[in-house]
Amino acid sequence: MSSIAKPLVTHPGARTNALGLKLRDYEGSMSTLCAGCGHDSVTAALIQAAWELAIPPEMAAKMSGIGCSAKTTAYFMKQSHGFNSVHGRMPSVTTGAAAANRSLVCIGVSGDGDSLSIGLGQLCHAIRRNVNMLYVIDNNGVYGLTKGQFSASADVGSKSKKGEANLQGPIDPVLLGLTLGATFVARSFSGDKQQLVPILKAGILHRGLALIDVISPCVTFNDHEGSTKSYAYTRTHEREAVATDFVPLRHEIVVAPSEARLFEVPMHDGSVVRLRPTDAGYDPTDRATAYAHVRACQGRGEVATGLLYVDEASSQEMCDGLTLPAAPLHDTPFELLCPGSQALDALMERYR
Amino acid sequence: MSGINDFAFKIGTVNGSGSASANGLLMQAIFRMGIPVTGKNVFPSNIQGLPTWYEIRVNGEGWTARPSALDLVVALNPATYAQDVAAVRPGGYLLYDSSWPLDPTLVREGVTILGVPFGAMCIEAFQGDRERTLMRNIVYAGTLAALLKIDMEVVAGMLDEKFARKKRLLDANHQAIRMGYDFARTHFDCPLPFHLEKLDKTGGHVLMDGNTACALGAVYAGATVGAWYPITPSTSLMEAFTAFCREFRVDQATGEHRYAILQAEDELSAAGMVIGAGWAGARAFTNTSGPGISLMQEFIGLAYYTEIPSVFFDIQRCGPSTGMPTRTQQGDLLMLAYASHGDTRHPLLFPANPAECFEMSVLAFDIAERFQTPVFLASDLDIGMNDWMMPRLAWDDNWRPDRGKVLDAEALDALPKFSRYLDTDGDGIAARTLPGVGAKGAYFVRGSGHDKHAAYTEDADAYREVVDRLKRKIDGAADAVPRPVIDRQDGATIGLVTIGGCDAAVREAVSVLRGRGMAVSLMRVRGFPFHADVAAFLAEHEQLLVIEQNRDAQLRSLLAIELGLARDRMTPVLDYGGLPLTAAFVIEAASRVAVEVAA
Numbered sequence: 001m002s003s004i005a006k007p008l009v010t011h012p013g014a015r016t017n018a019l020g021l022k023l024r025d026y027e028g029s030m031s032t033l034c035a036g037c038g039h040d041s042v043t044a045a046l047i048q049a050a051w052e053l054a055i056p057p058e059m060a061a062k063m064s065g066i067g068c069s070a071k072t073t074a075y076f077m078k079q080s081h082g083f084n085s086v087h088g089r090m091p092s093v094t095t096g097a098a099a100a101n102r103s104l105v106c107i108g109v110s111g112d113g114d115s116l117s118i119g120l121g122q123l124c125h126a127i128r129r130n131v132n133m134l135y136v137i138d139n140n141g142v143y144g145l146t147k148g149q150f151s152a153s154a155d156v157g158s159k160s161k162k163g164e165a166n167l168q169g170p171i172d173p174v175l176l177g178l179t180l181g182a183t184f185v186a187r188s189f190s191g192d193k194q195q196l197v198p199i200l201k202a203g204i205l206h207r208g209l210a211l212i213d214v215i216s217p218c219v220t221f222n223d224h225e226g227s228t229k230s231y232a233y234t235r236t237h238e239r240e241a242v243a244t245d246f247v248p249l250r251h252e253i254v255v256a257p258s259e260a261r262l263f264e265v266p267m268h269d270g271s272v273v274r275l276r277p278t279d280a281g282y283d284p285t286d287r288a289t290a291y292a293h294v295r296a297c298q299g300r301g302e303v304a305t306g307l308l309y310v311d312e313a314s315s316q317e318m319c320d321g322l323t324l325p326a327a328p329l330h331d332t333p334f335e336l337l338c339p340g341s342q343a344l345d346a347l348m349e350r351y352r
Numbered sequence: 353m354s355g356i357n358d359f360a361f362k363i364g365t366v367n368g369s370g371s372a373s374a375n376g377l378l379m380q381a382i383f384r385m386g387i388p389v390t391g392k393n394v395f396p397s398n399i400q401g402l403p404t405w406y407e408i409r410v411n412g413e414g415w416t417a418r419p420s421a422l423d424l425v426v427a428l429n430p431a432t433y434a435q436d437v438a439a440v441r442p443g444g445y446l447l448y449d450s451s452w453p454l455d456p457t458l459v460r461e462g463v464t465i466l467g468v469p470f471g472a473m474c475i476e477a478f479q480g481d482r483e484r485t486l487m488r489n490i491v492y493a494g495t496l497a498a499l500l501k502i503d504m505e506v507v508a509g510m511l512d513e514k515f516a517r518k519k520r521l522l523d524a525n526h527q528a529i530r531m532g533y534d535f536a537r538t539h540f541d542c543p544l545p546f547h548l549e550k551l552d553k554t555g556g557h558v559l560m561d562g563n564t565a566c567a568l569g570a571v572y573a574g575a576t577v578g579a580w581y582p583i584t585p586s587t588s589l590m591e592a593f594t595a596f597c598r599e600f601r602v603d604q605a606t607g608e609h610r611y612a613i614l615q616a617e618d619e620l621s622a623a624g625m626v627i628g629a630g631w632a633g634a635r636a637f638t639n640t641s642g643p644g645i646s647l648m649q650e651f652i653g654l655a656y657y658t659e660i661p662s663v664f665f666d667i668q669r670c671g672p673s674t675g676m677p678t679r680t681q682q683g684d685l686l687m688l689a690y691a692s693h694g695d696t697r698h699p700l701l702f703p704a705n706p707a708e709c710f711e712m713s714v715l716a717f718d719i720a721e722r723f724q725t726p727v728f729l730a731s732d733l734d735i736g737m738n739d740w741m742m743p744r745l746a747w748d749d750n751w752r753p754d755r756g757k758v759l760d761a762e763a764l765d766a767l768p769k770f771s772r773y774l775d776t777d778g779d780g781i782a783a784r785t786l787p788g789v790g791a792k793g794a795y796f797v798r799g800s801g802h803d804k805h806a807a808y809t810e811d812a813d814a815y816r817e818v819v820d821r822l823k824r825k826i827d828g829a830a831d832a833v834p835r836p837v838i839d840r841q842d843g844a845t846i847g848l849v850t851i852g853g854c855d856a857a858v859r860e861a862v863s864v865l866r867g868r869g870m871a872v873s874l875m876r877v878r879g880f881p882f883h884a885d886v887a888a889f890l891a892e893h894e895q896l897l898v899i900e901q902n903r904d905a906q907l908r909s910l911l912a913i914e915l916g917l918a919r920d921r922m923t924p925v926l927d928y929g930g931l932p933l934t935a936a937f938v939i940e941a942a943s944r945v946a947v948e949v950a951a
Contacts, residue, residue: 058791061632074796074808081787082796083631085624086650092616092624099577099612099625100634101788122624125617325608328788329576330633332610334753337574339600341747344572348744351558352384 018054026051028075033068038190038216038231039138043075045193046107046136049200050077052248061097061104065090065119068145068218069111069138077107088119091126091135095318098131101328102319105204106133113143116152116171123173127180130208132317134200137173137211138190140218141229148221159226172298174308177211178291183315184210185290186244186307189234190217198246198273199307205267208315215303228301239297242284242306245274265312275307284309357387357412359546360419361500363426363492364436368400371428374489375406378496379739381507382410383559386551390416392738392932397584397677403432412551416741417857420936423546424499426492428470433457445544447495449488451475466540468495473531478524487528494532501543503550504533560742562735563639565706566665567592568745569713570637571600574753575663577636579614579625581644584677585733586667589639619644623651623662630661631797633786635717635753637663642671642684645691645728652726653692654799656822659773659784661720661727661756665713668732670930679930680733682852683902688728689880689910695819699829700880701729704855707742708878709735712834719832721756723825724784732853732901734932757783764790771795772806773818780825826881833879836886844871846946847893849922851877851907854899854933861938870946877907880914887915890922897945899925899938 014022026047031040050060057079064070066087073082085093094106115123115137126135141158143149153173154166177185184206188196196214203210215234217223223230228237248271263275263284275284283289290309297304325332339347354360365371372393379391390409396402409419424445427436434457440446442462448454450467458465470491474484497507507529515522536542567589570578580590594613601610612629616622622638629636640648645666655662670676671683688700699719701712712729720727764770764785772795773782782804785793795806803814804821839862850858855876862874875889890896890911898908905924912919925941927933 056791058794059788061787079791079794081785081794082798083628084796084798084800085627086654086799089620089624089651092621093628093631095614095621096577096579096625096628096630096634096636097632097787098628099614100629100632100636101786104632104788121617122621125621129614319612322612323607323609324612325603325606325610328633329610329612330786332576334574336603336610337576337601338572338747338751341749343600344568344745344747347568348558351560352380 017051019056021051021054023047023051025057025079026077028078031072031075033071034220036219037068038140038218039069039072040075041190041193042136042138042196042214042216043072045196045200047076048193048197049204052197053201053204055105055204059103059105061094061106063090063094063097063106063108063133065110065114066145067111067114067143069109069114072109072138088114088117089122090114091119091122091131094133095126095129095131098133098319099322099324100330102132102324102326103328106131107204108133108135110135110137112137112139112141112151112153116173120152120171124176124180127177127182127209127211129318130183130315130321132207132319133209134203135209135211137213138216139173139213139229140216140222141227142218142222144218144221155228158228159224161221161224163226172294173211173213174294174304175291178287178294178309182211183208183311184307185309186211187213187215187303187305189215189238189303189305191231191235192305195240195244195305198244201246202244202265202267202273202307202310205269205271206310206312206315207268208317234303237302238305239302240278240306241282241293241304241308242275242277244307245276247272247274265310267312273307273310275310285311354423354546356547356549357410357551359423360407360409360421361424361426361496362405362407362422362439363428364403364405364432365428365489367395367398367402367404369489370486371404371406371489374493375408376739377507377510378493378502379408380559381497381502381510382408382548383554383741384506384510385503385548386554387412387548388414388416388553388741390738390740392418392734394931395678403429410548412553414553415856415860415935417860418932418934420934424544426496427458428492430455437463447492468492468532468535470532473535474528477527477531483524487524490525490528491532494529495536497529498533498536498542499540499544499547501547501549554741556744557741558744559739560706561588561737561739562703562706562709562731563589563667563737564592565709565742566639566713566729566731566736567596569710570717571596572747573635573714573717575635575637575717576610577612577614577626577629577634578638579616579622579629579636580638581616581619581622581640583641583644585669585737586639586641586665588737589665589667619647620651623648626662627651627655627660630655630720631787633758635661635663635721637665637717639665639667641667641669642687643674645684645687649692652698653694653696655726656692656696656698657799658797659724659782660797661724663716663720664726664728666728666730667736668730676930678733680853680932681901681928681930682730682732682854683906683928684730685851685902685906685910688730695823697823697826697881698725699723699727699826699833701727701833702852702878703729703731703735704852704876705735705742706740707745710745715834718754719829722754722832723781723829724756725826730852734853757781759783759785759793761790764792767792771804773802773804773821775821779828780821830879830881830883833881833883835883836878836889837876838885838889839874841866841871841873844873845893846870846872846895846897846942847889848872848874848897848899848942849877849890849907849911850874850899854901857933857935858899858938860935861942864935864939865942870942872942880910882911882914886911890915890917895945896922897925897942898922899941901928901933902926903928
C-alpha cells in the first residue's frame with residue numbers, strides 16, 4: 001500500500017538474527033500492488049523466512065519475470081541483487097546465474113501467468129535440471145497486471161469478474177511438479193503465514209528446485225463469487241494434508257504426543273523439517289501418494305496444502321550434476337581457464 | 353586453366369555412406385604434400401540417403417575459393433548422374449563405378465569416362481554390407497591417388513596414424529587403398545594431365561574448420577558457461593568446446609569441471625542462460641544460426657538495455673525461415689546489427705576464415721565485458737563447417753582478459769553509495785557489480801524503463817539520459833571491433849567492398865582483374881559499428897561494388913543507414929543461391945561495371 005509510509009525508526013528492542021540483522025533489514029520498497037493483494041502477504045512471509053534463516057543479503061538473488069508477482073521482488077530484501085527479466089523466462093536466467101555462481105541463494109517469484117502459459121516450458125525444464133532455487137508461484141487464477149484475463153490455472157467453471165465461465169482445464173503446478181520429478185513440491189495460501197513461513201524456509205534450504213504454489217488471491221480481478229481462487233473460496237476449501245515445522249540447528253527437537261506418523265527431513269545445514277500428515281495414510285516422501293491425494297482433492301473442489309512431497313536425501317541439484325567446484329566459476333583464476341601457448345602449439349599437431 | 357597443382361574435382365555420393373572419411377583423407381594427404389588445398393562439403397539437410405558432394409580445389413598459389421570449373425567428377429550416386437556429368441568442364445574426366453553397366457546419362461562429348469568396378473572389388477575383398485560400403489570410399493580414394501599423383505607414402509602414413517590401435521581396420525584400409533590405386537595404374541594412363549607435385553607451401557599451417565577455431569577462442573578467452581540448442585551449422589562449435597573443456601578444464605586432482613555446458617530446451621532458454629551467467633560474472637556464450645537469433649531477440653534487447661555482457665556466435669545459413677539449413681549465406685547482417693525491438697544496436701565481428709574465427713572469438717568476449725552488451729560474431733556455414741588451411745595458431749601468455757569495469761568488494765566499500773548506470777568518465781560505460789559481492793552493490797536489473805540509479809522510471813528525461821548514453825557507449829565500440837582490411841591500388845576509381853565468407857573469392861578476383869590491367873581497390877569490412885576507415889574508403893572511390901551473399905544487399909543497406917551514403921552510390925553484387933562464392937562470379941560482375949564505366 002503506497003499510501004502508507006514506512007517508519008524511519010526501528011524499535012530498539014527489535015530482535016536480531018544470527019547475522020545481527022533485524023527483520024527490517026530484509027524488507028524492500030513499499031509495495032505498489034493493490035490494497036489487500038495476496039502477494040504482499042507472500043512477500044511478508046518471505047521476509048520472515050529469510051530473516052529467520054539469516055540469509056546473508058548479498059548472497060540472495062531475487063529472480064522474476066513479468067507480472068504483479070514479478071514486481072514483488074522489489075518489496076523484500078532491498079540489500080540483495082534482483083533480476084526482473086522477461087515474461088516467462090526467469091528460470092533460464094536463474095539457471096545461468098546458478099551455474100556461474102552456485103553459492104547464490106536464488107529466490108524466484110513468479111505467477112500463474114508467468115509460469116503456466118508463456119513460461120510453462122522453462123518451468124518444466126528448470127524442474128528437470130533441478131536448479132537449486134526457491135520457485136514461488138503466486139497463484140491467483142488471472143492475469144492481474146493486464147486486467148483480468150483467465151490464466152492457465154483457472155478452474156473449469158470458475159467465473160471471471162464479468163461473469164464469463166472458464167472452459168479450459170487448469171494446469172496445476174503441484175501435479176506438474178510431481179509428474180516431472182521435482183524433489184520438493186508444496187502448496188500454501190497467502191492468508192496462512194503460519195503454514196507458509198516454515199515451507200519457505202525448507203524450500204530455501206532444499207538442495208534442488210523447491211516448487212511452492214501459493215494461492216494468492218487477486219482482490220481486484222478474481223476475489224468475487226464464482227472464483228475458485230478467492231479468499232472466501234480458499235478459506236473454506238483448503239485442506240491441509242501435512243503440517244510443517246521447521247526446527248533450526250540450535251533448537252532441541254521435542255517430539256509431540258503420538259498422532260499420525262511424523263516425518264523428519266534433515267537439511268544440509270543440520271536443521272530438520274518435521275512433517276505431520278493430517279491423514280494417517282499420507283506419506284510426503286512418496287510421490288504416488290502425494291499425486292493421488294492432490295487429484296482426489298481436486299475432484300472434490302478442495303485445495304490440498306502443505307509440503308506435499310519432499311526428497312531431500314537423494315536430490316541432486318544441477319551444479320552437482322555439472323561437477324562444478326564449490327567456488328563460483330567467475331572466481332576461477334584465469335591461469336586455470338586458459339591452456340596457454342605450449343598447449344596450443346601441441347594442439348596444432350592434431351590438425352596437420 | 354588447369355595443370356600441375358591447379359585443378360579441382362568433386363565426388364558425388366550418398367550421405368551417411370562414410371565418404372566423409374575418404375574425402376578428409378584425400379584433402380589431408382594433399383595438404384601434407386605441401387600443396388595448398390580446400391575442401392568444401394555440399395551436403396543435404398538429412399541424415400542418410402540423399403546426395404552429397406565434396407569439392408576439392410588444389411592451387412599452388414594458395415587461391416582457395418570455390419572453383420567454377422571442375423576437371424574431374426567422381427559420380428557414385430546414380431540419382432545425380434545428370435548434374436554430375438554436366439559439371440565437368442569440356443575436356444575433363446568422369447570417374448564412375450563400372451560394377452554396373454555404363455548409364456547413358458554419363459556419356460557426354462568431350463568428357464573422358466573412366467570406369468573402376470569399386471562395388472565389385474569390395475564385394476569380393478570385404479565382408480558384410482557395412483564394411484563393403486565404407487571401404488568403397490577408400491578404394492576410390494586409392495584410384496584418385498593414382499590419377500592425381502597423391503603421394504602413397506603420405507597416405508599410408510596417415511592411415512597408420514589414424515588406425516594405430518585398430519589393426520583390423522588398418523589392414524582393411526591399406527588393402528582398399530591399394531586396390532583402387534593398382535586398378536588405376538593398370539588400366540589408365542596415370543597421372544592425368546592435371547595432377548600434384550610436391551610443394552613446400554603448407555609449412556607452418558594446419559587444417560581446421562571455423563567452428564572449432566571459434567570454440568578454441570572461447571576456451572582461451574576464459575569462457576566458462578556455454579548454453580546452447582543444437583542447430584545446423586553451429587552444433588559442431590559447442591561439440592568442439594565441450595571436447596576442449598574435457599581436455600583442459602577438468603581439475604586433475606578433484607575431477608571438478610571449470611566450465612558448465614547447458615543444453616537448453618530451446619534457443620530462448622539458451623539466451624536466458626547466457627545472460628544470467630553473464631550477470632553473475634561468468635564469460636558466457638551461445639552458438640546458433642539465423643533461426644535461433646530470431647528466437648533470441650527479446651532476450652537480446654534485455655541484455656542491451658540492462659547492459660549485461662553476452663556473446664552470440666551466429667553461424668549463418670540460408671534463410672528466410674527454416675531456409676536451406678546446409679547452405680551458406682551472409683543473410684543475418686541487418687538482423688544482428690539491430691536485433692530486438694526499439695532502438696538497439698550491437699557490436700558485430702565478421703571473420704572470413706578460421707584464423708580470424710579464433711582471434712575474433714577471443715576479442716568478442718573482451719568487447720562484451722568492456723562494453724557490457726551483447727556481441728555477435730557472424731560466421732557462416734562455409735567458414736564454420738569446412739576445413740581451411742590456416743597458419744598455426746599462437747598465443748601470447750601475457751594476454752589477460754579485459755573484464756571491464758566491475759567493482760569488487762573493496763571498491764564498493766570506498767564508495768558512499770553505488771548507482772548502477774552512472775557514466776563517470778564520459779565513455780558511456782558504467783561500472784557494474786556482481787551478485788554475491790557486497791550488499792552495497794545490490795541493485796535491480798530490469799528491462800523496464802529505468803534511470804541512472806537503476807530505479808523504475810516513466811520520466812522522459814531520466815529515460816532519455818540512459819538510452820542516449822547507450823547510444824554513445826555503442827558508438828565507442830567502432831574502435832574496438834576489428835578494423836577493415838584494405839588493399840588500395842593507386843589511382844583506382846573502382847572500389848570493391850565485401851564481408852566475411854566472400855573474402856577468398858573476392859581476393860582471387862581482384863588478382864585476376866589487376867592481371868588484366870584493371871585498377872581496383874578492395875575493402876573487407878570486419879566489424880560493426882563501422883570504423884572511420886570504412887567511410888573514408890567509400891568516399892575515395894567513384895565506383896563502388898558491394899559484394900555479399902544475400903538477396904537484399906544487407907551490407908549495402910547497413911553502409912547507407914550508418915554512413916548516410918546514398919544506396920545508388922553502391923552497386924550490389926549478390927550471390928545468394930547457397931553455395932560458396934566463386935572468383936568467376938565476382939570477375940564477371942566487376943568486368944561489366946568496368947565496361948559501363950569505360951563506355
